[in-house]
Amino acid sequence: MGRYARNFVCLVAFIVVAACSSSQPSGAAPYAAIVQDARTGEILLAENADTRLHPASLTKMLTLYIAFEEIQRGRLSLDTMVTVSKNAASKPPSKLGLKAGQKISVRHLIRAAATKSANDAASALGDHIGGSEAGFARRMDATAKALGMRNSTFKNANGLTASGHLSTARDMNTLGRRLFFDFPQYYNIFSRRSTDAGLATVRNTNSRFLDAYKGADGIKTGFTNAAGFNLTASAERGNVRIIATVFGGTSTAARNAKVAQLLDIGFKRAPANAPTQVPQAPSYSAHVEALMAEADGLPEVEGGAGKTIRLQMAVAKSPRPAARPDAGRVAATELAVAAIEDSIAAALAEAVAAPPPPGTLDAQAVAMADGAAVTGPAIAPPPPRPESLVAEVVATEAPAQVVVAAAVDVPPNTAPEAGTLDAQVVALGGAATLDGQAEQFAALPDGGMVDDGLMVSAPVQVAAMAMPAPPPAPKRNAPIFDRVADAPQAQPMDEPVVIRLSTSSARHWGVTLGRFNSRSEAERLLLKTQLAESATLNDGLRKVVQRGGGYEANFMGLTQDQADLACRRLQARAVQCFAMGP
The missing domain is CATH 3.40.710.10 (DD-peptidase/beta-lactamase superfamily)
Structure with a gap:
């Protein structure tokens, strides 16, 4: 019995030593x-x-x-x-x-x-x-x-x-x-x-x-x-x-x-x-x-899992929008459109306007545009002489009147209008010069003076009326106004086209939609989000910031109320959004 006991103890000791000395199996490292x-x-x-x-x-x-x-x-x-x-x-x-x-x-x-x-x-x-x-x-x-x-x-x-x-x-x-x-x-x-x-x-x-x-x-x-x-x-x-x-x-x-x-x-x-x-x-x-x-195959049973049918809703293609025109082209286009609108408005106003009153500059301009002769306003003739004075002058100067009438060759039916310069020349008998008037004046008896000192002789009267007058203005075939040389106009400055609001005036807030692996992913999400949530993000500036190895998709230039409202609306539509303050 003692020998068996010693053998059993040795066997147990051998097993314990072997177990402690064996290496741990692969894949079972505790740390x-x-x-x-x-x-x-x-x-x-x-x-x-x-x-x-x-x-x-x-x-x-x-x-x-x-x-x-x-x-x-x-x-x-x-x-x-x-x-x-x-x-x-x-x-x-x-x-x-x-x-x-x-x-x-x-x-x-x-x-x-x-x-x-x-x-x-x-x-x-x-x-x-x-x-x-x-x-x-x-x-x-x-x-x-x-x-x-x-x-x-x-x-x-x-x-x-x-x-x-x-x-x-x-x-x-x-x-x-x-x-x-x-x-x-x-x-x-x-x-x-x-x-x-x-x-x-x-x-x-x-x-x-x-x-x-x-x-x-x-x-x-x-x-x-x-x-x-x-x-x-x-x-x-x-x-x-x-x-x-x-x-x-x-x-x-x-x-x-x-x-x-x-x-x-x-x-x-x-x-x-x-x-x-x-x-x-x-x-x-x-x-x-x-x-x-692939869709799952779970049956729709009460108390069990519901069958799920998944739809492919990911955006497969998102073309970039057309590039905005530069500021110079936009300004030039706006000026051209404004000029066309002004021309159309002026033409319509002219077409429906009443004709201008006769004798005005506007009436003359219209007449010239129609090819008609431009005539100034009629000059009122001088008041007629008293009949008594006319009769006396005729009786006294009858010979001279006859001479004058004989000297002037007036075509029939072409008598000048009374009171005009031509009528005075006809009355003088062609003596339109000062020398001719002086000779006629000297030929009159008593120098043409009467007892009361009033000059009543026809030559003297005509001489007084025939004082040198300014020459008549030449006839115009040009417009009725003198064209003033156009002053050189300063070239219009190209005004910048504002495409987004500034971040001033308390617009220091923004929202971030997360970080992405590439800039294109961030830009695509910004455009998609702005189109879907234009009510709150239309005034925001889309901005992609490279940070921490990724690209953050942000909307900047918002007020605090706009940023908070945008995030609430986006989060309600299962879009991750966080407001960023100054």
Whole structure:
């Protein structure tokens, strides 16, 4: 018996020694960590970074990435109502408390999955998008491969322990970086300490780390018995952003302390200024695109999940609008149009106007335009002489009158009008000069004087009337006015064409619609949003700002009321929007 007892003890000791000396199987490392410069993607520290471990709720980062992708493609919106499946409602805590058949918006499911890490909310999203848990798992594997996550395979949307549901610290760090660059408009949800999830206000499971570490703004925690305490965290200080992932922490406090230590190492090793290299958009094969677009096959039954039919609503083509003309052409066009309008108005006014009164300048102008001779106003003849004086003059100067009449050859029917210069010349008998008048005056008896001193002789009277007069004005064939030389006109200055309001007069506010991988994506969203929301954004200036490796789509030049109203209206239509103040 003693020998058997000794042999048994030796055998047990041998087994214990062999078990303690054997190496751990591949893929079962309890701890893994990685630190990465988010701007360049450079790995600053890695330990067991490619060992496949249980990711736990870090899985929800991929579930949320796919949900954001569906919203971007137009197959979902934040206000889409999801019917909770029995599979989702049956998930263990942490959970929101969803019931099978209940309807809840995508917005509230995203908030619950991102902050509270609710398993039922994540599964509801996955079942709605993929049609079933297995269908969504295939979608997760395809998306992970397109994102460069080479060592990850997924079986569910929430991260609960399942055979084959494994990932690595490197892959999860890659996913966290893609969330930041690919969907900056939704990234802020990971830094919220609490949020409204529809059924309740939920707190962030990462609040302790967010409050304790300076610059921390996300991303996701995870815990299961098989995985331990996991965390993918991101922090920004100055121009540097670092992302770190830890698998296999022993407690929340130990995990947070380890991540803080890794981030400190990252900020020390990363250069202060480094070019931002935005990762390329994921490229899916035709097979995966078909998988992403297919509708689920769930029946519409009471208490079960509702069948979802998805429509392709993404904008396939968005041509750029025609370029605006330059300011000089616009000003010249406006002047030409104004001149044409003035000419038309003047012609219409002339056509309907009453004829001008006779004898006026306007009447003369009209007559000249019609080719008629221009005549001045009639000159009133002088008043006739008293008959007694006329008779006396005739009796006294009869011979002279006869002589004058004989000397003047007046054609018949051409007697000049009384009182005119021609009539005076006829009366003088052709003596229109001063010498001729003087001779006639000297031939009169008594010099043509009467007792009362009144000059009554015809020659004297005619001489007085025939005083040299200014020569008559030449006849005009030109217009009745003298053309004044046109003064040189100053060339009109090209006035600038105002196409947007200035940011002065309290227009220092704006709104941002998020950050995008390329400038064209940001510009396309700005144009689409302004066309759809012209009531509030028509006065805003579309502006794309390159920042943090992406392109922010902003509307600037708004008042505070306009910015707040625009965001409320856009958020009501499931468009992410945040107001920016001065």
